[in-house]
Amino acid sequence: AIEIEIEDKLEILQTLVDGLIEVIELTPGIDMICNEEGKLIGLEENINLDYDIIVGDVIICSHDNEGNFVGLSDGQKKIVDRELEYRSV
Numbered sequence: 001a002i003e004i005e006i007e008d009k010l011e012i013l014q015t016l017v018d019g020l021i022e023v024i025e026l027t028p029g030i031d032m033i034c035n036e037e038g039k040l041i042g043l044e045e046n047i048n049l050d051y052d053i054i055v056g057d058v059i060i061c062s063h064d065n066e067g068n069f070v071g072l073s074d075g076q077k078k079i080v081d082r083e084l085e086y087r088s089v
Contacts, residue, residue, distance in 0.1 A: 001084065003077075006059070008069045017057055024049070026060060026083060030076055031069065033059040045089040053089065 022036035035056045043056030061069045
């Protein structure tokens with residue numbers, strides 16, 4: 001995992017996941033942005049959500065009350081680390 005700061009712009013998000021974006025809830029308050037067509041174009045398996053396998057690069061972030069993507073708090077970063085420890089493929 002690489003921690004970077006990015007601007008909440010669609011074009012940037014699409015570039016980072018290499019295509020159209022899809023937002024999936026990792027845990028309450030923590031979002032995962034991935035490539036909507038990742039399975040169709042054969043991206044590599046990345047994260048096992050028990051009910052689905054997420055493929056390709058992902059962006060993990062939170063959101064504010066207006067739905068804008070925002071960075072993770074230190075507490076959320078610990079939750080993400082714990083979640084990805086056993087969910088990574």
